[in-house]
Amino acid sequence: MSELKQTTPVQPSARATVVGIVRDAAIVMVVSTAVALTVNAVRSEGIRLVQQEQYDILVPCPEPVGDPEGMKADDARVKDSKSLLLDVRTKEEFATWRMEGARNQPFDWLGPPVDDEVKTVARQVAASRAQRVIVYGDGDDPDSGKEWAKLLSGARIKNVFYVEGGAPALNPSLPKPEGLPPLEEPDEPSEPSEPGAPGDEAGGGSADSGKEAP
């Protein structure tokens, strides 16, 4: 009988089995952590164990320069509370009228590079946890809103949109952008224009000229 007891394999209880599995899993975790930390310490390009600064990303783009998507002014997402609105017009224009909840980030075409500003805004965007960023500008051609949206996309922010037509499209009471004058004037000898001739401003050609971008 005593021999039988010795030869019969002892089946571990269910509890002991579970405890054994959990113990083994804990050992694997400890070993993995030790290996990970050791390898990171040895690597020349190891990363910090505790990240101090916010990663300035919302969702990174694969391209270094982003390609923001255009959005119509009447798109429902413009008024969605999960959208972060950026108004890139001048402070004066922003003070005159703005979309509710919009932040002002003036864009100066002739100013210094705005890399730092873009990074700052990118961090703010990441911290805001907004689902998307919608930029609107002067609606001119080129549109400052679209340009800022490109910069923001280039700063590894995805889900960036711009409002087609900018602020004037959002608020039709705002003055339309005048645009720049044409670069080249027709080099034809000046002829006295006849009243009512095609191309005569009095003949109503100004409506079309307003649509054409320089």
Next chain:
Amino acid sequence: MSSSLAWRGHAWISLVVRLYLGGVFLAACAHKILHPEVFAVDVATYQFLPLWSVNLFALVVPWVEAITGAMLVLGIRVRAASLLIMGMMVAFMVALAWALQQGLDMSCGCFASQAAAEDDPISWHTLLRDSVWLVQSIYVLAVDRDAIGVERLLGKWRKRHG
């Protein structure tokens, strides 16, 4: 129930599942171990973990994947390995569901960095894929009590040689 779990065929089915699951995890850990700084950005992109834990998570998880993947393939403590994989799958699925619910248009970060966002964007299909792996890990945990592999061979060798 216990008799169905004790069926000997489970060991062979589990072997196939283990090789597949282990291979998946070994493949998944490679780029994360080689480029922890990129994987940390991937983790941060989910906006799920607090900032202080992002780098630690990015450093440790790939090694857990590597070691558990190797354990499954080799047949060493497979139930402990599958328990850890089960835990990781649950964690990944929660983060994935959260990101999908937030409407984040991003890469899974499972097998490549965010730079491959267009190749492996997150979707409900990703969640379904992960749930299949979760079920597989539960299967191994539940049935593979005497896994075919290195550990079993060592046990037999010990019995023979006293």
